């Protein structure tokens with residue numbers, strides 16, 4: 001595993017392009033608009049997805065409390081309900097669309113493969129990162145009716161710490177006013193229940209597919225490196241990796257892993273498109289990676 005040095009710093013604009021698309025070092029072209037003709041992650045742009053996404057965040061911000069997260073972690077951490085292989089789960093994502101995403105309305109299996117394939121082209125030697133791309137959103141399996149009864153607000157969307165003040169940079173921040181924790185002096189100060197530099201592993205994040213998949217991967221004894229697990233666990237924490245918030249809770253190891261997360265994020269976000277990957281064609285490669293880093297069957301909690 002090489003050192004993560006070519007993150008955000010090497011993102012540059014093509015000077016002679018009128019469209020001002022962005023190019024990453026490895027050649028990945030970052031489009032300047034999403035599939036709906038808007039800038040990526042524009043939560044206020046008038047688009048066919050805007051209203052649904054805003055409603056999603058309203059419920060998410062009201063319902064994700066410290067107590068809720070604690071309860072979900074304990075319950076879903078049991079991982080005692082079913083045994084399934086990773087690829088099987090990826091295939092179940094064929095019917096799942098994420099209501100929180102302004103940039104994508106394709107089935108999630110497409111997003112997994114688009115992310116993984118984009119990474120693979122630019123970083124051919126980092127096979128752990130290809131696999132991380134493939135599985136980072138597999139926790140969205142919680143949206144599958146056969147798997148759990150959880151609503152979208154408890155599975156997808158950006159994540160953020162609970163138990164301390166909600167940062168202003170969080171998408172649709174205004175809806176936190178209706179969250180019971182917002183007025184609770186135990187939870188609404190800068191550090192809240194945490195201490196300076198305690199490390200993100202000690203911070204409770206809003207509950208969703210990131211933390212769930214992290215627990216599944218770890219408890220099933222994956223051999224992915226710590227950067228891979230960090231990416232799975234915090235890739236939706238945009239306030240941290242994009243806006244630079246919550247630094248006061250991070251430690252040295254978090255800062256190192258953040259470099260890989262920043263690299264990963266470009267592919268996660270900007271590979272979203274209507275161009276489909278040929279699933280059958282790439283399947284053997286990803287099966288070989290799954291075999292390298294995971295047991296054949298994993299234990300999951302379904303709820």
Ligand SMILES: O[C@H]1[C@H](O)[C@@H](O)[C@H](O)[C@@H](O)[C@H]1O
Nearest residue numbers: 098100101156157158235236
């Ligand atoms: O990691 C992403 C990201 O945080 C998006 O903003 C969100 O809409 C998706 O649900 C999630 O998978």
Ligand SMILES: [Fe+2]
Nearest residue numbers: 136137235236
């Ligand atoms: Fe995600």
Ligand SMILES: [Fe+2]
Nearest residue numbers: 111136137268
């Ligand atoms: Fe993703």
